[in-house]
């Protein structure tokens with residue numbers, strides 16, 4: 517089976533981890549500090565704070581902004597559940613808005629309609645590697661005095677009018693195994709806010725600035741030097757790997773141009789880093805997916821059940837009417853997308869998609885929507 521994702525781990529990562537292991541200093545230390553400096557530089561922000569995963573990166577920012585019960589946070593349902601979970605952990609309430617049909621990103625034109633006196637923040641998710649409409653989101657947030665927290669967990673290095681994901685508001689990145697760069701598990705917060713950065717450094721380390729001087733209630737959300745050593749190598753490879761992802765996407769675009777499917781779009785002024793290559797194949801999605809799997813193609817669906825339809829969310833009374841989100845959940849397929857995908861493997865994926873779509877073509881027209 518051609519997998520949907522495969523981490524790009526080679527001898528450099530092995531050597532970097534071995535160095536740390538044999539140094540005797542394996543927990544948070546100088547590799548983490550170096551990784552933070554390098555990531556802040558890469559994103560064009562003042563601070564990067566490394567933590568144990570993307571979920572706590574998000575949650576720590578929300579906690580640092582002082583969110584709590586009674587506060588509302590506007591975000592999307594078409595995302596990995598961690599976006600909403602991180603809001604819920606603080607006691608605040610996620611308020612879901614629908615997405616744009618073409619980009620699968622928050623439909624910024626719908627944000628103002630759901631702002632209430634309790635709204636504190638907007639959380640665009642740069643899903644699949646494309647930055648949301650940050651001009652409109654920043655303008656709305658500015659008008660209403662809202663914080664902007666970018667869920668950039670899937671958007672390492674993506675740009676919007678030349679600026680990097682994670683540099684518009686406060687950013688949260690995941691470094692999970694299948695992400696565009698990885699530390700196996702890990703996360704990063706980006707911010708230009710000196711006070712928030714200082715607070716986050718204490719929060720992730722039991723509230724300690726110096727040993728056993730506990731300034732506040734904190735957690736252990738530290739990253740280890742083992743993880744950071746991997747991350748430093750991965751960061752070196754990020755640009756090359758992004759170019760490779762973009763080349764794979766371009767080849768898919770060409771191969772599917774004559775099919776009744778809708779391939780990803782990249783609005784002017786943005787770069788797509790293709791964490792996923794997601795195709796709208798229409799209402800016969802499940803039959804097409806089954807055929808692809810049969811043909812040895814590890815295609816998948818992100819995400820089959822939107823967050824607002826999960827039982828634990830509905831039990832909280834968080835209802836939303838999100839037809840575009842529902843449509844995306846029922847009509848889309850993500851195809852294998854990783855830098856190590858060989859041309860031969862990609863040809864196999866393309867053949868399988870063409871065959872499956874043609875077989876079920878009667879039901880797959882996206883033009884008729």
Ligand SMILES: Cc1ncc(COP(=O)(O)O)c(C=O)c1O
Pocket residue numbers: 569570571572595596598599641643667669670689690691692702703
């Ligand atoms: C959009 C989004 N948000 C949040 C997360 C959570 O990151 P992590 O799995 O590192 O906790 C992920 C990662 O899977 C994600 O894709």
